[in-house]
Amino acid sequence: MKPENTRAETDGLVDLISLLVMLAEKNPAYWDVVDRYVRNGLLSAQFTAAWNGSASPVGAFCGFCRPNAFGSSTMNCCSPAGAGLLADLHRLAVTKAGNEYWVNLLLDRDGPEARIKTDVHGDWFAVTITMKQAGGLVVRLPAFVSGAADVARAPSSVKFEPGLLRFGALSANADVSFSFALPHRTETFSIGGVDYRHAWRGNIVVEVRPAADRFGFFVGEASGVTR
Ligand SMILES: [Zn+2]
Numbered sequence: 001m002k003p004e005n006t007r008a009e010t011d012g013l014v015d016l017i018s019l020l021v022m023l024a025e026k027n028p029a030y031w032d033v034v035d036r037y038v039r040n041g042l043l044s045a046q047f048t049a050a051w052n053g054s055a056s057p058v059g060a061f062c063g064f065c066r067p068n069a070f071g072s073s074t075m076n077c078c079s080p081a082g083a084g085l086l087a088d089l090h091r092l093a094v095t096k097a098g099n100e101y102w103v104n105l106l107l108d109r110d111g112p113e114a115r116i117k118t119d120v121h122g123d124w125f126a127v128t129i130t131m132k133q134a135g136g137l138v139v140r141l142p143a144f145v146s147g148a149a150d151v152a153r154a155p156s157s158v159k160f161e162p163g164l165l166r167f168g169a170l171s172a173n174a175d176v177s178f179s180f181a182l183p184h185r186t187e188t189f190s191i192g193g194v195d196y197r198h199a200w201r202g203n204i205v206v207e208v209r210p211a212a213d214r215f216g217f218f219v220g221e222a223s224g225v226t227r
Helices: 010-026 028-042 078-092
Strands: 094-097 100-103 114-121 124-131 135-140 159-161 164-170 175-181 184-191 194-201 204-209
Touching (some): 010 028, 010 078, 028 078, 028 135, 028 204, 164 175
Parallel strands (some): 100 135
Antiparallel strands (some): 094 100, 114 124, 135 164, 159 164, 184 194, 194 204
8 A cells, every 4th residue: 555645435444444354353463453443543533522512423434534634524435334344343342262252352342241441541551341241251462462561450360371361260240350551652654745643552542743623533532632
């Protein structure tokens, strides 16, 4: 892909993520890539709050996405594609293998197997999982969590395996919580002749400069700015 085109549709992003999901189902290492594209791409591409009180297409996905913003309007192809993928991801975020429930994506989600609640507290990503079924629980961790030392608040019985937290058998209604540290880094991409500097905390983009005048991406809880 050549990065000179400064406009993108949500459809293309949905196709990309759908292919990554197919790869992840064969090679779990790809869940980490799916997570980054969903968290920073798909979820940013959905308009979730009114802008300065004006009438806004809440729920719609961008059709003229800019490198740093929602763009000027939406399109009727993009919103159904985005919503359809969100429904697929809701289903795939937790899967069952044998007697174990596997959390593939640490995204907020309330499903029939488990409820996942996440929060960014400063430089920590906090997770609470409430089981709705009895069974084993295994959580896939983002690749930047390199070892047990990066994880806090997990129960002492948890087993840290490369890329995983294995909680063992839990009863229905059991809650487990843990946190992991979010390292800071920056990355600059040249798109259409403009350098966009992205600030990352862990796998979350919290800011992009230059910022858009309106309908900007990456202005959320983690950046301390609300759209
Ligand atoms: Zn479209």
